[in-house]
Amino acid sequence: MNSLPTPPTSASILVVDDEPDLRTLYELTLLREGYRVETAGSVQDAAQLLLSRRFDVMISDMRLPDGTGMELLLQLREQARPERCIVMTAYGSAENAVDALRAGAFDYLTKPVDLRQFRQVVASAIQGIGAVPTPGVAPSMAVDAANSRPLQGDAALKALVGESPAMQGVKQRIAKVAKGMAPVLVHGESGTGKELVARALHACSQRADGPLVAVNCGAIPENLLEAEFFGARKGSYTGATQDRPGYFQAAQGGTLFLDEIGDLPLAMQAKLLRAIQERKIRSLGSTQEEAVDVRIVSATHRDLAAQVQAGQFRQDLFYRLNVIEIALPALRERRGDLPDLCRALLAKLAHESGLHTPELDETSLAQIAQLELPGNVRELENVLHRAIALGDEGPLRLPPSMESCEATLSNQPSSSTLAPKPPQAATADTPAELPQDLQAWLDEKERNILVQALQDNGFNRTATATRLGISLRQIRYRIERLGIDLPSEGNKHHGDNA
Numbered sequence: 290m291n292s293l294p295t296p297p298t299s300a301s302i303l304v305v306d307d308e309p310d311l312r313t314l315y316e317l318t319l320l321r322e323g324y325r326v327e328t329a330g331s332v333q334d335a336a337q338l339l340l341s342r343r344f345d346v347m348i349s350d351m352r353l354p355d356g357t358g359m360e361l362l363l364q365l366r367e368q369a370r371p372e373r374c375i376v377m378t379a380y381g382s383a384e385n386a387v388d389a390l391r392a393g394a395f396d397y398l399t400k401p402v403d404l405r406q407f408r409q410v411v412a413s414a415i416q417g418i419g420a421v422p423t424p425g426v427a428p429s430m431a432v433d434a435a436n437s438r439p440l441q442g443d444a445a446l447k448a449l450v451g452e453s454p455a456m457q458g459v460k461q462r463i464a465k466v467a468k469g470m471a472p473v474l475v476h477g478e479s480g481t482g483k484e485l486v487a488r489a490l491h492a493c494s495q496r497a498d499g500p501l502v503a504v505n506c507g508a509i510p511e512n513l514l515e516a517e518f519f520g521a522r523k524g525s526y527t528g529a530t531q532d533r534p535g536y537f538q539a540a541q542g543g544t545l546f547l548d549e550i551g552d553l554p555l556a557m558q559a560k561l562l563r564a565i566q567e568r569k570i571r572s573l574g575s576t577q578e579e580a581v582d583v584r585i586v587s588a589t590h591r592d593l594a595a596q597v598q599a600g601q602f603r604q605d606l607f608y609r610l611n612v613i614e615i616a617l618p619a620l621r622e623r624r625g626d627l628p629d630l631c632r633a634l635l636a637k638l639a640h641e642s643g644l645h646t647p648e649l650d651e652t653s654l655a656q657i658a659q660l661e662l663p664g665n666v667r668e669l670e671n672v673l674h675r676a677i678a679l680g681d682e683g684p685l686r687l688p689p690s691m692e693s694c695e696a697t698l699s700n701q702p703s704s705s706t707l708a709p710k711p712p713q714a715a716t717a718d719t720p721a722e723l724p725q726d727l728q729a730w731l732d733e734k735e736r737n738i739l740v741q742a743l744q745d746n747g748f749n750r751t752a753t754a755t756r757l758g759i760s761l762r763q764i765r766y767r768i769e770r771l772g773i774d775l776p777s778e779g780n781k782h783h784g785d786n787a
């Protein structure tokens with residue numbers, strides 16, 4: 290079967306398809322790429338081959354005469370085999386593809402298979418296996434080699450501070466799903482660390498050497514979305530004086546992180562869905578389509594399922610993005626992580642600002658424990674930033690006049706060691722009735738505070754940021770996120786190429 294000479298360390302691939310012509314086409318395509326190939330026409334034949342040897346990758350059609358590619362995939366997973374699986378599904382059967390990804394397939398291809406895409410997906414599955422094992426070598430080698438990026442991935446996981454059971458679960462899930470191509474949707478309140486999760490997914494994947502492109506979907510003007518995502522050819526719109534790559538091109542071979550995906554307008558959702566399904570994009574003003582090899586990680590603080598119900602988010606796109614979900618806990622659900630978080634954030638802030646790292650003693654921790662912190666870790670970071678900036682030598686103390694904290698102090702009785710807040714400060718801001726939609730309620734509060742502070746500071750963002758104890762980047766981000774219109778200056782920051 291395998292007649293062409295192959296390099297001694299080439300990867301080995303098993304192709305399973307019952308149509309002899311297609312089998313030959315795939316086999317020849319792969320042999321030309323320098324891989325070693327075996328083929329099988331049924332589940333039984335494939336199982337027989339798998340009994341006798343290991344492969345690096347198995348590519349299987351979904352529908353086979355005596356079963357399904359899914360059965361083979363599940364068998365491999367049950368036996369904890371190292372083969373990466375690519376399944377081929379009929380055009381339009383999105384459910385099969387999603388089910389296969391959920392069951393642990395590395396990736397899927399839609400029939401009729403585009404050979405360029407076929408080569409790309411296989412290359413992507415092989416990439417990161419490292420020193421590709423020759424047949425007969427212990428399977429663990431392939432697994433170890435596939436994990437050949439422990440330091441980068443470890444560092445990114447460590448940046449996600451917190452050892453509470455909820456955070457341990459999140460980190461385990463990241464490590465488990467990082468290696469595949471399945472789209473991941475990260476869900477969590479604002480400030481819970483969704484971007485850190487996306488970075489960890491990228492760093493733990495075999496794409497870690499490729500780019501990570503982070504995009505805030507809510508911050509791009511609607512008329513620029515298409516050009517920003519897919520690129521634009523010179524002259525395609527006023528101001529396009531040269532060819533410009535889009536986020537998809539910039540993320541080629543890496544990860545595209547779509548933050549605030551729930552803010553994407555419906556028209557753009559349709560275009561994004563097409564790009565994800567076809568894995569091809571067309572730059573604005575171009576007649577040519579180009580293939581893209583990008584892993585999609587998206588994030589939202591919204592309830593996307595509810596947005597689907599309300600007709601604000603396309604169900605098919607939701608289905609595509611949400612193949613794997615990672616839910617990030619709010620800080621109030623993991624209060625036990627506060628000491629570790631404070632230590633890590635203080636060290637980071639002190640390093641960034643050149644200020645000393647204050648000691649955290651029981652009193653400082655007790656003070657911090659009194660804060661509700663509805664803005665999660667980002668709010669904790671802001672509180673600590675202000676405390677360092679305003680504090681004296683010695684252990685960290687929250688300044689009694691820390692106005693931005695007043696609203697967040699809990700109603701619980703203050704400890705005598707704390708700088709006590711008048712109870713009315715806490716209750717004045719507490720709604721008579723609990724909000725139906727906490728995030729919308731918090732957004733509204735945040736918006737009012739920002740508008741007030743911007744007005745007080747003549748719409749100078751730097752002065753407003755200083756007044757509120759947050760960084761310029763954060764205030765820009767919040768202004769964009771909450772859609773606050775500034776009288777003179779436009780906000781141009783939307784993509785953030787890491």
Ligand SMILES: Nc1ncnc2c1ncn2[C@@H]1O[C@H](COP(=O)(O)OP(=O)(O)OP(=O)(O)O)[C@@H](O)[C@H]1O
Pocket residue numbers: 448449450451477478479480481482483484485486548589590630633666667670
């Ligand atoms: N577990 C964590 N460990 C350390 N730092 C964290 C953690 N979670 C969040 N942070 C810090 O909090 C800030 C906000 O995090 P991040 O931007 O990832 O949140 P987010 O959930 O993406 O927020 P948003 O929805 O508002 O975009 C960042 O400075 C980040 O480094």
